[in-house]
Amino acid sequence: MTTATVQLPGFTDPVHEAQQTFRALLDALARPGLPQAMVAVTAPAGLTPECAAACLTLLDLETTVWLQSGLSEAARAWLLFHTGCRFTEQPQAADFAIIHDAANLPPLDAFGWGTAEYPEASTSLLIQLPALTGPTTVTLQGPGIREAIALQTPLGQPFWQQWQVMTASYPLGLDVWCLADHQVIGLPRTARVTDSQENL
Numbered sequence: 001m002t003t004a005t006v007q008l009p010g011f012t013d014p015v016h017e018a019q020q021t022f023r024a025l026l027d028a029l030a031r032p033g034l035p036q037a038m039v040a041v042t043a044p045a046g047l048t049p050e051c052a053a054a055c056l057t058l059l060d061l062e063t064t065v066w067l068q069s070g071l072s073e074a075a076r077a078w079l080l081f082h083t084g085c086r087f088t089e090q091p092q093a094a095d096f097a098i099i100h101d102a103a104n105l106p107p108l109d110a111f112g113w114g115t116a117e118y119p120e121a122s123t124s125l126l127i128q129l130p131a132l133t134g135p136t137t138v139t140l141q142g143p144g145i146r147e148a149i150a151l152q153t154p155l156g157q158p159f160w161q162q163w164q165v166m167t168a169s170y171p172l173g174l175d176v177w178c179l180a181d182h183q184v185i186g187l188p189r190t191a192r193v194t195d196s197q198e199n200l
Contacts (some may be wrong), residue, residue, distance in 0.1 A: 010056050010082045011041060021057040028186030029175060033140050033149040035132060035183040046072030046100055047079075048128045050179045055126070058096060059083035066094035066111075066123070068101060091123065099127040102155060108162040111174055119171040122189075129154055129180040136160070139195040148194065151185075153178070160196045167192050 011017040017039045024036040040049035041056065059065060061084040067076060075098075079085055088094050092112045099105055105127070114122035134154025141148050155178070166173045166189065173189030 011039070011053070017041075017053070018057050021053045024184055025054060025057065025177060025186070028177060028184045029188045030144050030186070032142065032144050032186055032188055032191040033151045035185050038179065038182050038184050040182050044072065044074040044078040046075035047098075048179060050182055050184060051098065051126055051128045052078075054177060054179065054184070055079055055096075055098070056082060058124075058126075059085040061085070063095045064088050064093060066091045066097040068097070068099050068104075068106075071098065071100050094123045097123050097125050099125060102127050102129055102159075105159065108159075108166050108174060113166070113169065113172040113174065116172070119173075122172070122174055125174055125176040127155075127176060127178045129178055132178060132180045132183060132185055135199045137197055137199055138193050140191045141194050142188075142190045142192050144188070145191070152199075157196060157198055160193050163187075164193050 021039045024038050028036045038050040039053045041052045043049050043052035059079065063085045065079065065085045066088050091097055091106060091110045094112065097111060111123035114120060131154060133152045136153050136156055138151050138153060138160050139148050140151055170189055175189055176187040178185045178187065
């Protein structure tokens with residue numbers, strides 16, 4: 001853990017910025033597919049500013065985190081210093097998973113989907129993306145969506161095929177936040193894919 005890494009600041013106004021970030025994350029799940037503005041913080045290599053803000057808000061001494069292989073040691077050290085979270089090598093055991101390479105995202109069933117008694121005891125994914133828009137168009141329906149919403153996303157067809165399988169197991173499943181461009185889009189497990197296509 002280098003001094004330069006841990007001295008990177010967290011929130012400049014911890015109370016208000018944490019509240020603002022938490023509200024954005026909640027609104028993102030309540031309104032699937034609609035971008036919400038995020039607080040940005042000075043982040044170490046491997047974490048985007050908006051993902052770093054989400055981590056400062058969601059992680060603490062009681063949370064277990066899985067880091068995708070290849071995430072920098074600087075990011076691990078920063079998270080440990082600022083949040084005190086615990087790390088696991090087993091994605092199914094994680095409360096949160098941080099993804100920095102969506103193209104190599106593990107299969108969704110590699111993560112914890114909760115249990116029949118405790119469906120909320122599942123893994124939430126924080127997926128860092130270069131942008132929130134991309135070549136795949138999916139149509140989502142479900143709670144928080146008025147009729148349907150079309151989402152243009154960099155997440156490819158394999159992700160959405162797995163998502164369709166997962167939502168059939170509701171209330172088990174994953175909740176996902178996609179982060180880029182100082183914004184977040186939420187994908188709660190209640191969001192159903194009714195159509196998807198790759199735009200070539």
